[in-house]
Amino acid sequence: MSHNTIGHLFRFTTWGESHGPAIGCVVDGCPPGIQLTEGDIQVFLDKRRPGSSKFVTQRKEADQVKILSGVFEDESTDGPRTTGAPISMLIENTDQRSKDYSEIKERYRPGHADMSYDAKYGLRDYRGGGRSSARETANRVAAGAIARKILGADVEIKGALIQMGTELIDGDNWDWDEVDNNPFWCPDVEAAKHWESYLDGVRKSGNSVGGIIEVQATGVPAGWGAPVYGKLDTDIAAGLMSINAAKGAEIGAGFASAAFSGTDNADEMRIEDGKPKFLTNNAGGILGGISNGDTIVARLAIKPTSSILTPVKSITSAGKEIDIRTKGRHDPCVAIRGVPVAEAMLACVLADHMLRHRGQVG
């Protein structure tokens, strides 16, 4: 990972600011011959799109993706197929309200990158967060849709919000079928009901909350990944941590495993239907940096949205002390829209490792 590119064999580069003409993504290294339409990508973008419920930002972005290269169609290809060339995708920015940015320009919003960008670059595009806007994550979702195509039907990637602010789900209620039935990607139907009023309260009080996302991949064969610095879990954690507002990532039992004893933690093995079977999955499907055939499980901690109406102490770029409150159309819990983004990053890392494994081992 360097600059604005992630991945090794399957890799993508993103560009664009919140208030420029467009954002976009160049996916490179995609295998040839894969059927791919804009619709295949759009379905995932629609999951991340602003304005889909009252619990996410009311900014109105159509987030319509255009594929500009890397896909070709004639009668022999039976619909558009990837050619192995880079796939350039572009999403126009359509909801750029003209407004007065004179205040935001010089005021450092706590929790935002205003101050650190200025310290690094000496200038910044302050309109709508510029390069640090969460809008960038639409590109990840687009790349992730292609990654899923590479992984094929055997690998299924799913995500859920398992904690919103102080409110946790009850793991015993986990039902993947419920995830699409509520505006939170919550797998616990009871929790989801409660979260509506909880988040309404947060929003109305001019505040925000964080959350924890869990992503899983089933169907990954044993053997993807590499020891030491190319570990599959390292790359998954890095992919998740690169998402805006991420503050922590864990695999399998994660931080909880610190309190475990060796006997608690051991994922015992038996043979089932002639194949190895793990009786538990504290490992999260990865041993020594390499997949073991069990479900890949990772979690991501997202901090509360930094843009809040409640005034907080801050400073200006000129060194003046101020109080600042951030108006605008902000997500009260940005972790909600982070779910499809986290799924996408997991898909991209897995697709990269699938190709890397095939390259080294055949």
Add this chain to the structure above:
Amino acid sequence: MSHNTIGHLFRFTTWGESHGPAIGCVVDGCPPGIQLTEGDIQVFLDKRRPGSSKFVTQRKEADQVKILSGVFEDESTDGPRTTGAPISMLIENTDQRSKDYSEIKERYRPGHADMSYDAKYGLRDYRGGGRSSARETANRVAAGAIARKILGADVEIKGALIQMGTELIDGDNWDWDEVDNNPFWCPDVEAAKHWESYLDGVRKSGNSVGGIIEVQATGVPAGWGAPVYGKLDTDIAAGLMSINAAKGAEIGAGFASAAFSGTDNADEMRIEDGKPKFLTNNAGGILGGISNGDTIVARLAIKPTSSILTPVKSITSAGKEIDIRTKGRHDPCVAIRGVPVAEAMLACVLADHMLRHRGQVG
């Protein structure tokens, strides 16, 4: 990060197995003119060395580092100095007991990479864990010693064990001066006393526990890092997650921030002595992937040592169900020796970003 290399401008590649003739590390991209002796590196290796107390593995490895290249000395250099060429370091394996590996060869130890390595490569060097041995981390410590030299005296990197198994420190007792006074790198003198008996109990019961390590870097100026995929926090998390037995990494408030409200989480700012000052540090010193001038804070979750005397269910490579107990000289809490390793990884990531920042911005 790919294969066995980590870093971009400051980068290193490690090699070697637990029971081969040696392990080693090639550090590339080091700036020229830096004073560097084997002693500068050995002091950090000695912190990680086996056999230093009864609470770590009793394997007897001298872990004496030799510098084979990249350093030059004549009367003009006033002691050995780096030349800008790759620095090759080698550590001989001296405590390889000849023993019968016929059992371990075919038996998959739960929690170890035995099964996943076999699945990937079709064969493995099973003696002492081979490439997946924690012995590899000695190389990281050696590279980290060079990274500290690059960072210079203004940047200080420290680490501590803040949780051992179920036992946590009391944050109010935190005293960095205590870290070197107990065999656990524990910053809480009261906890450290208790941990002795606690870990003794664990060890005597043929079991093990995990732990949580915290590392900090002070003196990092605002501006290191990059947005999106080259984020400083992403690279720190990845560096930590690449350590053996790592299951989670977090920055600043980390997973706890999920439960925070936006007002709780906001690190308010004031001006002190004409410079920006953060009143809290939930960000862990990083905003938008770029350092903000505050202390860098990261934590790493380490799972319990997988080698335990208590029998657990497992299988052989031939698909036979067995019970397995792992004899040998193992760490009851491998997180202890992980502290200097985590410090080293933080140092390496910071040195890389220092050079990367200088490259792009000057």
Add this chain to the structure above:
Amino acid sequence: MSHNTIGHLFRFTTWGESHGPAIGCVVDGCPPGIQLTEGDIQVFLDKRRPGSSKFVTQRKEADQVKILSGVFEDESTDGPRTTGAPISMLIENTDQRSKDYSEIKERYRPGHADMSYDAKYGLRDYRGGGRSSARETANRVAAGAIARKILGADVEIKGALIQMGTELIDGDNWDWDEVDNNPFWCPDVEAAKHWESYLDGVRKSGNSVGGIIEVQATGVPAGWGAPVYGKLDTDIAAGLMSINAAKGAEIGAGFASAAFSGTDNADEMRIEDGKPKFLTNNAGGILGGISNGDTIVARLAIKPTSSILTPVKSITSAGKEIDIRTKGRHDPCVAIRGVPVAEAMLACVLADHMLRHRGQVG
């Protein structure tokens, strides 16, 4: 260099096919604060543009570049300036004649990548060369314009065509001021006159010729580059060799140096105005992979345009033997339009090494 990306700290990724909606380029790693307008880039694109004389392809492409990201303007920036974020540039394809591609689809044109693309990918976008079209080089020119900005006014990059087919310039007539006065970028006014009728003859006979391009960079300070695999001359040669139709690259005396004796080849040194001065420049400004302060000199051999009207023996994808002649609007000597492309690649490699040097050495 991997896939569709080149460079390390200053790097760019290109995408797009000849007959898609657009081609484009994402430049990453650009230092912040550099003044940059579309006009700064357009001036170089206009040098490469088709249709500028009867000696180049008559395809009509406006080659108008749009900057979509990475540049910001307000009253404090005094015109648009780079922000350090990725600069996305897009050039629309405007001259896509609808035509029948059924012939080209299955016929392998000798010298083209038709057969090798099919062998690799199993399918290809055959319209106008698809990804292998020389149109891709417009992106290089756009990236090169930014690289020149990074290098600053002290580094001057120039290119010339010094051989066209069998016709060479007379080195004694070299006059850089003449390069812009003829349609060939020829530095020898006498040769340029002759080349008009020569190339007319080639064109009218339905044939084509190759050529040799020389590029030079003055003002590069001693010290850029690196030993061994990051050599400045290696990267320049690679940058040039990545251009379409390239068959060879050389530095300084190049292939001629094979016949030299050690005394002939030695670039002797004296002191002039208190600074080192080389009496000759067989080295082409690079010693041991590192610039020595003298003019950087490189040459690039370009093969004849493969699209010719004269019929040649070939085969179809189905394995049928055919004769093929390639109609269309082709350059009789593609090396002409290669001159601004070669200049751009030299600029990009130098900008990358300028930043890399600054990163490692400060």
Add this chain to the structure above:
Amino acid sequence: MSHNTIGHLFRFTTWGESHGPAIGCVVDGCPPGIQLTEGDIQVFLDKRRPGSSKFVTQRKEADQVKILSGVFEDESTDGPRTTGAPISMLIENTDQRSKDYSEIKERYRPGHADMSYDAKYGLRDYRGGGRSSARETANRVAAGAIARKILGADVEIKGALIQMGTELIDGDNWDWDEVDNNPFWCPDVEAAKHWESYLDGVRKSGNSVGGIIEVQATGVPAGWGAPVYGKLDTDIAAGLMSINAAKGAEIGAGFASAAFSGTDNADEMRIEDGKPKFLTNNAGGILGGISNGDTIVARLAIKPTSSILTPVKSITSAGKEIDIRTKGRHDPCVAIRGVPVAEAMLACVLADHMLRHRGQVG
């Protein structure tokens, strides 16, 4: 390529100076399960070794390689096999004469990297060329031996010296069987005879000459390589240009193709035994950056050895004008020992692209 590493999936990193304790190489990304002994590598090192005839340097280096990691043997592996882990190889420096380096320390030898290293790094290991010594190329040969194993028996890589100073071979006399029968790797038995007296004359006059090396690979299937920046020919040229004293690289007809017409240059195709057959090979086996199934052909220009007994004008690091002659045991034509090095680089680039192709396309 960056710093001291080359390659993408199959990659190696070299380290070491001429007069340190050893030089070495870490090969990473090697597929598992390949039979590999030190003897497999030594046979190629012996071809490059100093002192093998009076036409090469009389320095006495045994160049005995030791494999320190990445290879494992037990009864199931039937001899040592690669494990997929990094293969560390070490070659001790055994012929380091203690001598007075006070002169060389401050005197810049024309054609050497003395001046440019000092300009970059501010200091250098001046003993025997330090990092810029041709001794580094032994590592390339070692890596190349492993690359050949990966490529397998179907791919054959051969090299020859086709020009020594002013003396060329007669292509009509080309006989690969002769290459091992003379001390020059010369494929023309008549030329080889003449070269003995020619090079003796050069050597006795205290001078040196350059040369041109040709390398070929047969058996490479169509489809390896990639368009644009990951071109197979770009990477071959870069691999060759990274060799010490390289001044130019070309593929197929190379620089000669500049004078060709399109009809001359077209490699016409027919079907033979049901497979595509090229009637000529001006392309050198690569079209659009991707192998076409024909023999890969590349050439490398090597400048004359810069260390010559004849005095030449130079300066010291302090800016004093001097005359300098370089005593010592130098190769009168370093291109001779460059032949196995060029072969090795071709092998390494091909092995990398074989794995990269497999990764993307399967």
